[in-house]
Amino acid sequence: MKNELLEALEQLEKEKGISKETLLEAIEAALITAYKKNFGSAQNVKITIDRENGDVHVYSRKQVVENVENELFEISLEDAKKIDPNYEIDDIIEKEVTPKNFGRIAAQTAKQVVVQRIREAERAVIYEEFVNRESEIVTGTIQRISKGIVYINLGKTEAILLPNEQIQNEVYTQGSRIKTYIVEVKKTTKGPQILVSRTHPGLVKRLFELEVPEIHDGIVEIKSISREAGSRTKIAVYSSDLDVDPVGACVGQKGARVQNIVDELRGEKIDIIKWSENPSEFISNSLSPSKVEKVIINEEEKSALVIVPDYQLSLAIGKEGQNARLAAKLTGWKIDIKSLSQFEESLVE
Structure with a gap:
């Protein structure tokens, strides 16, 4: 042990930021367990490491009592006064009982504690890095x-x-x-x-932030995303700058920006929608690539009836209802889609 331990702990404090005093206290606590395991004669012990030279000292501790019930932990007042007349009931008497070969056990225990604490510190650093x-x-x-x-x-x-x-x-x-x-x-x-995750809508959002400088810089804002991972995503974008087309910025020259994201998502289709504060316009845009004739809004129920050309009905609804489902999730509105002829028939009825 000696100064080698203290020098090693000081080095650790500088390199890993682990407090030398914290390590010494942890080693002292571990040494008590090691002592009890190897030397069963005294069970109530205190172990200290000298902060100046690294020496380890083991002290047995006994409480002064009137009547001794356990000799491992207690000493009679009469015997205590033989050691020092000033002892009183409830005082603690400490006597050094450091074994001759305890240094080897102490060094081994110290090494184990230090290795464990380094591991814990490194885990804590990694946790703090990734939790942020x-x-x-x-x-x-x-x-x-x-x-x-x-x-x-x-x-x-x-x-x-x-x-x-x-x-x-x-x-x-x-x-x-x-x-x-x-x-x-x-x-x-x-x-x-x-x-x-590979399925979280946030993945698409972050990919667009990486790929589109206007989003990263805050010129273009992602308002909402609806995604069925591996199949299709709809993303609503908006720009407060009238000179910047939010959809065009996301698509990129010859579709390069969005294509990079599609490639990263292994061919997942992406519809980029222009967001609008006007619900009718936003809902109409959300059903892209389908064309929309008319949107009838019910503000109270937050529902919309969307009228599309007859030949566009299946496109508007999408395979297994996917396009309509994603549009509803994107806008937050309940959407009912009818073809123009269906709508006209319902008016006649």
């Missing part, structure tokens, strides 16, 4: 796949992509790079657990 990155995108390498769970190497730690956060039919290959969205960072006994 919740709702952000991270890029990592697929490390392994086990029981449907994809483990992604992020460098300092790994992220977990659970089956319910995976895009259906998307193939995950060991060694390939992948972008995911951090859903939650949990603190566990084994270190931080980082849960990520």
